[in-house]
Amino acid sequence: MRRRDAFRALAGLGLVACDTRQPNRGVLGATERLGEHVQSFLLSDHVPDVDDAVSPPGAFPVYHVAPRVPLVPDDWKLTISGKVGRAMRLTLDDLRALPRIEARIRHHSVRGWTAVADWAGVHLSEIAKVVGAKPTRYVELRSFDAPSFESRGYWSSWDRESAMHPQSMIAYEMNGRPLSPEHGAPCRFYGSVKLGYKMVKYLTEVNFLDVRTGGYWEDQGYDWFAGV
Amino acid sequence: MGTRTRTSQPLLIRITHWICVPVLAVMAMSGLEILRAYPYFGPVGAPWTWVPLSGWEAPSWLRAGGWLAGARQLHLALAWVLVANALVYVAYLVVSGEWRRRYGRLRRAPYALGLGLGALEVLSGLALWKPVQLHRLTFVLGGYDSARVIHFLAMLGLAALVLGHVIAAAVRWRSILQMITGGTSEAAEETTPDATT
Numbered sequence: 353m354r355r356r357d358a359f360r361a362l363a364g365l366g367l368v369a370c371d372t373r374q375p376n377r378g379v380l381g382a383t384e385r386l387g388e389h390v391q392s393f394l395l396s397d398h399v400p401d402v403d404d405a406v407s408p409p410g411a412f413p414v415y416h417v418a419p420r421v422p423l424v425p426d427d428w429k430l431t432i433s434g435k436v437g438r439a440m441r442l443t444l445d446d447l448r449a450l451p452r453i454e455a456r457i458r459h460h461s462v463r464g465w466t467a468v469a470d471w472a473g474v475h476l477s478e479i480a481k482v483v484g485a486k487p488t489r490y491v492e493l494r495s496f497d498a499p500s501f502e503s504r505g506y507w508s509s510w511d512r513e514s515a516m517h518p519q520s521m522i523a524y525e526m527n528g529r530p531l532s533p534e535h536g537a538p539c540r541f542y543g544s545v546k547l548g549y550k551m552v553k554y555l556t557e558v559n560f561l562d563v564r565t566g567g568y569w570e571d572q573g574y575d576w577f578a579g580v
Numbered sequence: 581m582g583t584r585t586r587t588s589q590p591l592l593i594r595i596t597h598w599i600c601v602p603v604l605a606v607m608a609m610s611g612l613e614i615l616r617a618y619p620y621f622g623p624v625g626a627p628w629t630w631v632p633l634s635g636w637e638a639p640s641w642l643r644a645g646g647w648l649a650g651a652r653q654l655h656l657a658l659a660w661v662l663v664a665n666a667l668v669y670v671a672y673l674v675v676s677g678e679w680r681r682r683y684g685r686l687r688r689a690p691y692a693l694g695l696g697l698g699a700l701e702v703l704s705g706l707a708l709w710k711p712v713q714l715h716r717l718t719f720v721l722g723g724y725d726s727a728r729v730i731h732f733l734a735m736l737g738l739a740a741l742v743l744g745h746v747i748a749a750a751v752r753w754r755s756i757l758q759m760i761t762g763g764t765s766e767a768a769e770e771t772t773p774d775a776t777t
Contacts, residue, residue: 370657372650380650383657394713404623411625458724460711462648464618466724467625545712573649580712 375573388577392511395579399518400544402456406527407467412459414534415548417499417506417568421533422554425496428538430522434492434559437484444538447524450474450482455519460580461548471542473523476515476558485560491515492565493541494557499568508550508567510541514579519544522555547578589758590678596669597759603662604742606654608735609644613651616643621729631729632736656709663702670695690741697738704731 370379416422429441454472461467476491490509497506514520520543524531531537536553543551549569570576619635622628645651673679679688707718707727721727749755 370654372645372647372654375650375653380653380657383660384653386660387656391710391713394710396713398713398715400712400715407623408625413624458711460724461618462652464614464728465620465624467623569649573653575649575652580710 373573376570376576384575387575391577391579392513395513395517395545397518399455400458402458402468404458404468406456406469412467412469412535413461413465416497416553418497422495422497423533424538424554428496428556430539430555431557432479432483432485432559433557434561435486435488436560440483442479442482444524447474447522447539450478453519453521455521455544457519457542457544459548462574462578470525470527471521471523472525472528473521473539473542475518475521479522479558480560483560488512488560488562490561490564492557492559492561493552493555494559495552495554496556497552497554505556506552506554506568507565508541508552508570509561509565509576510546510550511577514543514545517543517545522558545579547575547580549574550578589762590672590676591762592668592672593678594759594762596665596672599661599665600669601742601746603658603665604738606644607658607662608739609642610651610655610658611731611735612638613643613645614648614655615732617648621732622725628725628729631732633732659702659705666695666698666702690745694738694741694745697734697741700730700734701738704728704734 371377372380375381376384414421429443430447431439431441433439451474452472453475454470456468456470459467459469479485489512491512492507492509494507495505498504499506510520520541522539523536523542524539526532526535531539536555539555540553541551541555541558550567564576566576567574570578616637619637620627621631621634627634643651645654703717704721704727706714707721708724708731711718711724711727718724718727721730749759
């Protein structure tokens with residue numbers, strides 16, 4: 353009888369610790385951190401060789417958290433800040449003037465679909481050079497895609513290693529054309545080593561930080577590392 | 581046929597079985613919740629409609645985790661438990677010689693099939709979790725979309741096998757009792773005919 357009671361208590365504790373409404377806490381949070389260690393251990397500079405054709409026009413799904421497609425503000429500039437020599441505000445032309453990289457990348461969504469596109473943009477190391485960024489542990493990405501009027505906008509944060517992966521970039525072109533508003537115009541953070549929700553569209557800020565600042569979905573319980 | 585006096589279900593076999601069944605069930609249920617986020621297979625714009633149950637949404641009593649993030653974290657957390665449990669079970673079968681001693685050729689086949697499907701689930705699951713970093717594994721499984729189909733079909737096979745096994749064991753209710761108590765020497769004598777060929 354005592355053994356049965358102990359078992360019941362344990363089962364009850366287990367249910368509380370595995371609260372799936374708050375999956376980044378308790379036992380589930382602990383296993384997420386275990387998963388994060390494994391994921392950063394597995395992370396390499398490997399560049400995936402995608403030889404599939406790009407997904408047909410219109411097939412690449414469109415996601416934003418604002419009720420309507422967010423449109424570029426007239427005075428848009430990309431703020432580069434945080435632990436940097438001097439913070440800067442760059443125009444799209446400033447970005448285009450920096451060395452350009454290109455990659456065909458398979459997009460992996462947390463929902464389970466994948467889609468292929470060609471991307472072009474600036475590698476983060478070029479930006480880091482321009483502003484004299486310190487080698488911080490994290491890079492925070494902010495946007496003007498806002499779920500509500502008060503919100504500071506959709507955001508995410510990356511570990512430095514993933515942000516500096518050879519294919520991680522501030523992308524301004526998709527399939528040879530300037531990024532469309534549906535896919536994050538004027539530029540979004542993009543790469544081949546993270547799930548889609550980490551790759552912030554409608555970029556407004558890139559901050560080099562030593563603190564981890566979570567993210568829009570991550571703070572609601574989605575995996576923070578979210579590598580693929 | 582034997583009149584064995586030792587307990588017929590060793591403790592480790594019992595523990596790993598009783599961990600495996602509920603964990604597998606919740607794995608499948610959280611998997612169905614994850615699938616609900618995109619219940620199609622194949623590339624975007626050209627879905628593979630030949631995959632059975634494409635577009636099907638599992639009823640809520642068959643799903644676990646509540647929402648995509650909850651189901652994903654639950655699925656990944658239990659994956660560690662399941663793999664550790666399976667390693668202990670297989671290591672015990674091999675080291676103790678129980679594999680050769682216990683199971684006749686006929687009874688060995690479903691177990692081998694179950695373990696094979698389980699291994700396929702783990703490998704395709706790893707490919708879905710880390711399709712880029714484990715790119716060789718993903719390639720061997722035919723790519724991400726293919727690994728997703730394999731993961732789903734192997735789950736259906738495993739579910740059928742485990743359900744069949746549990747139902748068969750329940751019909752021979754004494755073997756369930758043995759799985760709980762470990763069996764007494766009397767019970768072992770009564771229920772050993774299928775222990776050896």
